[in-house]
Amino acid sequence: MDHLNCFAQNSFLTLYLVICICAVGVLISAFEWLSMHKHFAAGGLFSWEIRRMGTHSTSFEKLAQWLFSYPNVLILFFIQITATITIFISSTNHILIGSCCLIIALSSILLNFRATEGISGADKMTRLIMIIGSISFFRSTPLVTSAGLIFISLQLILAYCTAGWVRLFVPTWRNGTDLALVLRQHTYSNKFVWSLTKNNKLLLKFVALFILFFECSFLICPLLSSTLFYIYLGCGILFHLSNAFIMGLNSFVWSFLSTYPALIWLHYYITLF
Amino acid sequence: MSIDFPILAFIAVWFIFSILAQLNTPGIHRFDYFKVLPTYKFFSPRPVSKDFCIYIRGVTDDCKDNWTPLFYNKKQWWCFIWNPQLRLSKALNDLFDQLESFRNSADLLHISIPYLILLNSANAQIVLANNQCTHVQFMIGCYEGYNDTRITIIFLSNIHVLEIL
Numbered sequence: 094m095d096h097l098n099c100f101a102q103n104s105f106l107t108l109y110l111v112i113c114i115c116a117v118g119v120l121i122s123a124f125e126w127l128s129m130h131k132h133f134a135a136g137g138l139f140s141w142e143i144r145r146m147g148t149h150s151t152s153f154e155k156l157a158q159w160l161f162s163y164p165n166v167l168i169l170f171f172i173q174i175t176a177t178i179t180i181f182i183s184s185t186n187h188i189l190i191g192s193c194c195l196i197i198a199l200s201s202i203l204l205n206f207r208a209t210e211g212i213s214g215a216d217k218m219t220r221l222i223m224i225i226g227s228i229s230f231f232r233s234t235p236l237v238t239s240a241g242l243i244f245i246s247l248q249l250i251l252a253y254c255t256a257g258w259v260r261l262f263v264p265t266w267r268n269g270t271d272l273a274l275v276l277r278q279h280t281y282s283n284k285f286v287w288s289l290t291k292n293n294k295l296l297l298k299f300v301a302l303f304i305l306f307f308e309c310s311f312l313i314c315p316l317l318s319s320t321l322f323y324i325y326l327g328c329g330i331l332f333h334l335s336n337a338f339i340m341g342l343n344s345f346v347w348s349f350l351s352t353y354p355a356l357i358w359l360h361y362y363i364t365l366f
Numbered sequence: 367m368s369i370d371f372p373i374l375a376f377i378a379v380w381f382i383f384s385i386l387a388q389l390n391t392p393g394i395h396r397f398d399y400f401k402v403l404p405t406y407k408f409f410s411p412r413p414v415s416k417d418f419c420i421y422i423r424g425v426t427d428d429c430k431d432n433w434t435p436l437f438y439n440k441k442q443w444w445c446f447i448w449n450p451q452l453r454l455s456k457a458l459n460d461l462f463d464q465l466e467s468f469r470n471s472a473d474l475l476h477i478s479i480p481y482l483i484l485l486n487s488a489n490a491q492i493v494l495a496n497n498q499c500t501h502v503q504f505m506i507g508c509y510e511g512y513n514d515t516r517i518t519i520i521f522l523s524n525i526h527v528l529e530i531l
Contacts, residue, residue: 136490
């Protein structure tokens with residue numbers, strides 16, 4: 094645990110680690126979108142030809158017509174890939190890292206303007222992290238970097254607590270029925286997991302309650318002793334990895350686990366006081 | 367130091383607005399032009415309980431083709447690291463949600479953006495597959511995943527004249 098606390102003593106290093114892990118997710122996501130480039134062409138599910146009818150602002154429309162049409166829109170993904178690679182190789186140049194974070198954030202906002210379909214909660218978390226990363230690395234003062242890390246930690250706590258507390262008051266989430274509804278789907282599950290859980294209501298209920306307990310109580314996580322704190326983080330890592338393996342939520346692994354160093358940093362300073 | 371405090375204030379206000387966004391505060395998303403206010407209600411309060419699929423078919427004066435999927439959504443074992451198909455499934459769910467908001471206004475439904483996006487995609491696929499057809503139709507179905515793979519039609523489009531691109 095002391096080793097884990099080592100990097101937490103340096104707020105810039107912690108934020109750089111957050112940005113790097115998040116950037117891996119951006120890189121994978123950009124390549125995923127590029128692999129579906131044909132869906133951005135005319136007649137594709139993500140094509141611009143129908144969506145452009147929804148734009149009203151004339152000045153925005155001019156930019157949109159050029160940037161959002163196929164194949165120009167793919168430039169945004171190539172820009173993201175270039176920015177992420179630059180982040181990986183430039184660990185000391187704060188202005189360069191800040192610029193790359195800003196580029197990724199802006200491209201993400203532009204893509205969200207273009208189409209909201211297919212955008213996940215992980216993409217939104219990534220956008221927040223990159224905006225905070227750009228502010229913190231541009232300003233590069235310990236105060237702003239600390240505020241950025243606190244913001245990222247609090248967003249993680251807010252994410253888990255919101256998801257947990259909203260579901261806690263739904264009886265079908267507490268008894269595992271809703272978890273079964275998710276795990277029976279081809280989109281969010283697999284045959285093995287479904288065969289394991291379909292007739293095992295006790296297992297479903299246990300898993301559902303465990304997830305609810307983990308999410309709802311995450312608020313107190315940074316205040317716990319180091320041992321309990323790292324047990325919580327271990328559960329979180331297990332939660333996201335199982336979501337990735339079972340449900341295919343691969344982008345959540347990178348966007349949410351990237352916030353963990355910020356939480357370790359916050360826990361380190363809370364325990365100091 | 368003087369610039370730091372406005373930045374800190376901005377970050378603090380941003381976080382307060384993030385909390386308000388979780389509480390469904392009316393109008394909170396109206397001015398969120400840059401989509402920086404998150405909503406963290408993953409699969410809650412009730413999850414999507416069914417798999418969605420979209421089928422298309424070409425229609426001629428004499429006959430109707432068989433329904434074929436607009437895209438194949440096959441989940442691979444490496445989905446934990448690489449899963450672009452999830453984007454397509456999510457997009458279809460999002461489009462269906464948008465379409466649902468027009469259910470009670472039938473006169474607007476057929477000129478709504480989600481309807482036109484799906485029609486446009488169906489049109490392009492039919493043109494690619496078979497230029498004998500003169501009309502196109504799409505339907506959205508759902509099924510209970512591994513529990514029951516029988517598809518229930520939940521949305522059936524009108525038959526539209528095929529537009530050669």
